Amino acid sequence: MNRIRLVPTIRERSKYQRERRYLDFEVDGVSLRSLVDTGLDLISVLVTDRPRDPPRLARVLGEAPGDAPDGRVLLYVCPECEDIECGAVASKVLRRGDLVTWRDFGVPEEDEADNEFAETTVSFSARQLVRELADR
Secondary structure, eight states: OOOEEEEEEEEOOOSSOOOEEEEEEEETTEEHHHHTOOSSOOEESOBSSSOOOHHHHHHHTTSSOOSSTTSOEEEEEOTTTOOGGGOEEEEEEEEETTEEEEEEEEOTTSOTTTOOOOOOOEEEEHHHHHHHHHTO
């Protein structure tokens, strides 16, 4: 089982981009974003610069169906509009008791043969992630 942490992160403001605050997923001390890097400007779905979105957290924890057209769960989205059309990273999320597993990371709606960025499978305790969120 992996250790997951939520790390407060800021996407800096620039001339044409607004500042965004979010909680990045850190797995065993490494940003999940670095493991599934697409080269796109993306933030995690756990934004902190607006009210929490309980349905998003439920999907991340495997308590609700995926929100991408291919059934995966969005983990990273466009920082400006949070629309998957601008770019996103999603994964299949499986839940068995307290164990959450993320696998098959990719870009929603792309050809599945071309969209896996990491051979990584991440498994963690749902309670641990909820505790991390409560501390933020």
